[in-house]
Amino acid sequence: MALMKNCIYIALLLACFSNSALFGQYQSFTAKVTSFSSRTTDEFSPVFYKGSIVFCSNQRDNSMIGYSDEYSRVFKIFQVTKTNNSGWKHPGIMAKEITSDFNDGPVTFNSSGDIMYFSRNNSIDRFLKNVSDPSNKLGIYRAELISGTWTNIRPFSYNNLLYSFCTPALTPDGNRIYFSSDMPGGFGGMDLYFCDNHNGDWDNPVNLGPVINTPKNESFPYACSSGKLFFASDGHKGFGGKDLFYTQEINSEWIVPVHLDSAINSSADDFGLVTDSTLVSGYFTSNRRKTDDIFSFSSTPVEFENCDSMVEDNYCFAFYDEQHQQFDTMMVRYEWDFGDGIKRTGSEVKYCFPGSGTYLVKLNIIDEITGNPITEETDYTVDLEKTRQAYLNSSNVGLVDTSFIFDGLRSNLTGVRTTGYFWNFGDGFKPGRPVMKKTYQKKGTYTVMLGILGEDSLGRISKTCVAKRIHIYDYFVELNIPDDPDKNTLKNNALQTRIYCTDDLTKPEINSIKTSLTESGSSVAVNQYGILPSSFLFLDKIAAILKNNTDLRLEITLITMEGAKPDGTSENSDKWARELAFYLKNKEVNKNAVFIKGFSNAHPGSANIEGDMRANNGFLEFIFVKKQLR
Numbered sequence: 001m002a003l004m005k006n007c008i009y010i011a012l013l014l015a016c017f018s019n020s021a022l023f024g025q026y027q028s029f030t031a032k033v034t035s036f037s038s039r040t041t042d043e044f045s046p047v048f049y050k051g052s053i054v055f056c057s058n059q060r061d062n063s064m065i066g067y068s069d070e071y072s073r074v075f076k077i078f079q080v081t082k083t084n085n086s087g088w089k090h091p092g093i094m095a096k097e098i099t100s101d102f103n104d105g106p107v108t109f110n111s112s113g114d115i116m117y118f119s120r121n122n123s124i125d126r127f128l129k130n131v132s133d134p135s136n137k138l139g140i141y142r143a144e145l146i147s148g149t150w151t152n153i154r155p156f157s158y159n160n161l162l163y164s165f166c167t168p169a170l171t172p173d174g175n176r177i178y179f180s181s182d183m184p185g186g187f188g189g190m191d192l193y194f195c196d197n198h199n200g201d202w203d204n205p206v207n208l209g210p211v212i213n214t215p216k217n218e219s220f221p222y223a224c225s226s227g228k229l230f231f232a233s234d235g236h237k238g239f240g241g242k243d244l245f246y247t248q249e250i251n252s253e254w255i256v257p258v259h260l261d262s263a264i265n266s267s268a269d270d271f272g273l274v275t276d277s278t279l280v281s282g283y284f285t286s287n288r289r290k291t292d293d294i295f296s297f298s299s300t301p302v303e304f305e306n307c308d309s310m311v312e313d314n315y316c317f318a319f320y321d322e323q324h325q326q327f328d329t330m331m332v333r334y335e336w337d338f339g340d341g342i343k344r345t346g347s348e349v350k351y352c353f354p355g356s357g358t359y360l361v362k363l364n365i366i367d368e369i370t371g372n373p374i375t376e377e378t379d380y381t382v383d384l385e386k387t388r389q390a391y392l393n394s395s396n397v398g399l400v401d402t403s404f405i406f407d408g409l410r411s412n413l414t415g416v417r418t419t420g421y422f423w424n425f426g427d428g429f430k431p432g433r434p435v436m437k438k439t440y441q442k443k444g445t446y447t448v449m450l451g452i453l454g455e456d457s458l459g460r461i462s463k464t465c466v467a468k469r470i471h472i473y474d475y476f477v478e479l480n481i482p483d484d485p486d487k488n489t490l491k492n493n494a495l496q497t498r499i500y501c502t503d504d505l506t507k508p509e510i511n512s513i514k515t516s517l518t519e520s521g522s523s524v525a526v527n528q529y530g531i532l533p534s535s536f537l538f539l540d541k542i543a544a545i546l547k548n549n550t551d552l553r554l555e556i557t558l559i560t561m562e563g564a565k566p567d568g569t570s571e572n573s574d575k576w577a578r579e580l581a582f583y584l585k586n587k588e589v590n591k592n593a594v595f596i597k598g599f600s601n602a603h604p605g606s607a608n609i610e611g612d613m614r615a616n617n618g619f620l621e622f623i624f625v626k627k628q629l630r
Contacts, residue, residue: 029300031284032295033289033295034295036294037294037295038293041057041059041073042057043057043059043091043292044057044271045272045285046283052082053079053080054094056077056078056104057091059091076093076105077105077118095150102120103119104120105118108177111172111174115170118141119138119141119165120139121139122136122138138165139160142154156202157202158204160183164190167179169221169222171223172224176223178192178194178221178223179192179221180217180220189215191208192221192231219232222272228433229246229247229248230273231247236259241270244260244264250435269285280298281297283296284297299431302431303428309467310466313384315578316350317353319336319344319350321347331369333366334349339359340528352575352579354575356384359382359384360380361381362377388414389466394407395470396469396555397472397555398473399476400442400443403439404440407435408434411464413464421450421451423448423450440472449467473502476501476502477500477502479499481499494525495525499623501624501625504626505624505625505626513624517545520537520541524539524580539584542584547589552627553624554624555623556577556595557621559598560599560618573599577598
């Protein structure tokens with residue numbers, strides 16, 4: 001049985017902190033062993049299949065290889081169904097046509113249940129009596145259900161007789177398969193890989209990388225319909241043995257694995273999890289009773305109190321030299337150097353930093369006549385910190401029957417490892433993903449709450465909550481403002497701009513806004529240094545509208561056509577968004593009258609951008625709303 005152990009029972013070293021009390025994990029789940037799990041045999045890796053559970057077990061069956069001890073037992077694919085009173089019937093072999101005399105399973109199915117991928121030993125000839133032969137590696141195989149029989153069994157394209165390929169898991173759409181392998185090129189032990197399907201063929205395996213894989217072992221993936229990828233690892237910090245984690249691919253990057261609740265993870269081996277899309281209930285495997293058993297779990301309600309309002313960090317400042325008066329009688333030039341080739345001139349300049357960090361700003365005062373410095377270069381160190389808080393990121397306005405995107409990716413809880421995201425859309429807090437979609441069927445104002453569970457280095461549990469209000473409308477009125485007449489001067493730096501009014505503005509109000517903007521055009525152009533002067537006429541008109549109509553508020557969304565950071569933003573989208581807000585603020589617009597968000601085109605909220613817009617530098621959306629709805 002040593003061969004199967006290489007993949008299913010990966011050799012483990014218990015961590016020195018195996019006592020789960022050191023972690024004090026928040027108890028948000030309850031778990032109990034299933035009635036079909038035996039104290040004398042092993043049952044593991046459950047999956048849902050047509051109202052039943054399919055799993056692996058070394059229970060006795062009718063195979064031709066006999067056994068008398070644990071080392072000669074082989075694993076088969078079993079199936080169990082529920083009784084009328086919600087109990088469980090006696091398990092049986094799922095399908096004799098895929099049952100070999102060696103090890104079979106675990107298994108994964110496509111959504112329609114007619115395609116199966118499963119692990120088995122590569123050599124299954126009966127003359128190979130020794131099922132523990134370490135040279136008989138595990139491979140992945142595919143079978144089709146035709147007229148009630150599993151047939152057309154064929155090997156996975158990348159099976160290799162020298163290495164193990166096992167624990168396959170299909171995504172719900174069937175376009176990706178995850179698996180574990182010890183093939184060369186990994187990070188040690190068993191690593192997680194995936195292959196994407198194009199035109200019926202599997203692409204080359206892709207290693208999930210060092211955020212997920214460790215020098216030890218990662219295996220037993222499960223791809224949930226919510227986008228979470230659950231897996232087992234003995235290399236990430238846990239309670240001991242194999243522990244269960246989940247991750248998710250956001251903007252082509254895997255988030256740091258989140259350790260599951262202490263009711264699920266223990267100091268024993270915990271692996272092979274399957275769950276519904278919201279992690280409310282499911283099944284997992286544990287050997288906490290000394291044999292592998294399948295446990296059911298269900299979540300208990302998690303509540304958050306005293307949800308805070310969010311702080312919008314400001315990284316825009318005005319710089320001036322306190323000694324400039326002594327040069328009033330001289331012709332001098334003030335030259336400010338903000339690094340990366342960005343320079344501004346003037347006794348007072350305005351600048352928006354790209355985000356938190358430490359920056360060195362240099363000031364040179366230069367004689368305009370001679371070109372020589374008048375004083376030694378002056379350095380200013382600017383330290384900018386990101387507010388420590390949970391952050392619910394979204395627009396403030398949306399439309400009925402249109403997906404509204406919420407995310408917690410910008411949360412900054414320094415010193416705390418996030419263990420769960422919980423969302424309250426008016427029906428109580430429920431576990432969810434870092435990025436969520438919600439569709440509203442009725443116009444109105446709604447409150448959304450994000451709760452984050454965390455754990456610090458001492459195992460102390462924290463609960464942080466934020467709330468915000470959003471406003472849903474039946475429709476927007478688009479204002480067709482002509483482009484700037486001198487469009488050629490802007491085309492290399494222009495952002496595609498659209499202007500809307502919400503459906504609660506009156507026709508006179510809408511016409512007044514349109515009339516005010518018609519003469520200015522609607523072009524906004526930016527570059528690495530900020531907003532170009534050619535944009536000022538339009539932005540000044542925007543500022544005038546807001547100052548003359550104090551009951552209006554402006555919602556601005558800016559999306560750039562560049563790669564994203566893990567939180568869905570990009571350096572330029574954040575910087576240009578701040579530049580726009582800072583420009584309007586310096587035109588004496590009330591700061592509470594403007595709300596602006598910057599994203600990259602990889603953010604889910606940018607999915608509604610048409611193809612021709614993606615060819616531009618970016619997309620800029622102005623929405624005028626009634627201020628009292630804030």
